[in-house]
Amino acid sequence: GQQLNQSPQSMFIQEGEDVSMNCTSSSIFNTWLWYKQDPGEGPVLLIALYKAGELTSNGRLTAQFGITRKDSFLNISASIPSDVGIYFCAGRAGNKLVFGAGTILRVKS
Amino acid sequence: DAGVIQSPRHEVTEMGQEVTLRCKPISGHNSLFWYRQTMMRGLELLIYFNNNVPIDDSGMPEDRFSAKMPNASFSTLKIQPSEPRDSAVYFCASSLPGRADTQYFGPGTRLTVL
Numbered sequence: 126g127q128q129l130n131q132s133p134q135s136m137f138i139q140e141g142e143d144v145s146m147n148c149t150s151s152s153i154f155n156t157w158l159w160y161k162q163d164p165g166e167g168p169v170l171l172i173a174l175y176k177a178g179e180l181t182s183n184g185r186l187t188a189q190f191g192i193t194r195k196d197s198f199l200n201i202s203a204s205i206p207s208d209v210g211i212y213f214c215a216g217r218a219g220n221k222l223v224f225g226a227g228t229i230l231r232v233k234s
Numbered sequence: 235d236a237g238v239i240q241s242p243r244h245e246v247t248e249m250g251q252e253v254t255l256r257c258k259p260i261s262g263h264n265s266l267f268w269y270r271q272t273m274m275r276g277l278e279l280l281i282y283f284n285n286n287v288p289i290d291d292s293g294m295p296e297d298r299f300s301a302k303m304p305n306a307s308f309s310t311l312k313i314q315p316s317e318p319r320d321s322a323v324y325f326c327a328s329s330l331p332g333r334a335d336t337q338y339f340g341p342g343t344r345l346t347v348l
Contacts (some may be wrong), residue, residue, distance in 0.1 A: 167340050
């Protein structure tokens, strides 16, 4: 089946630093999504990307849809303590989403 | 507006018991998804419904798992009999029809089978 490889698995950074994480796939996706999950909650959609090469921002978050349609990255600028959580990439296949394993982000203040 | 509602939030049961998880999707959302999240396997889609009809249940692990959606505002995921390896967080999500890219997740049910 389709699989997404997400990296890094975890990050422990200093408040104020920028963060970068990425996701690759052996399959082509027509939509890439990035979600954040806080402890004890369900994932929440951060950014959706619909076109190869698309670069989209949401506040301090920026995500790009790779031109091969097999990868995507998420950047967080000037991290703050509330950025902690698990970030998931997801690719849309028909009416289903395939999720990466997640990147655990911890921020030292 | 209320988001996706799941109950119970936590469930602890003994092996062999029947477990029923419940979900109320966002009003007006016609697609409903059940996911399971574990450390080992991450977030896996179990089954999804469109207009109360099960479309794809290929993710359901085995016959012990069953899901129903008797109407547009209610769905259940049942495990009978439960086993310790079923311990996980189960999420329900809903979306407008054809908008799997914009799924809204509930808070999840943390299931522990002893």
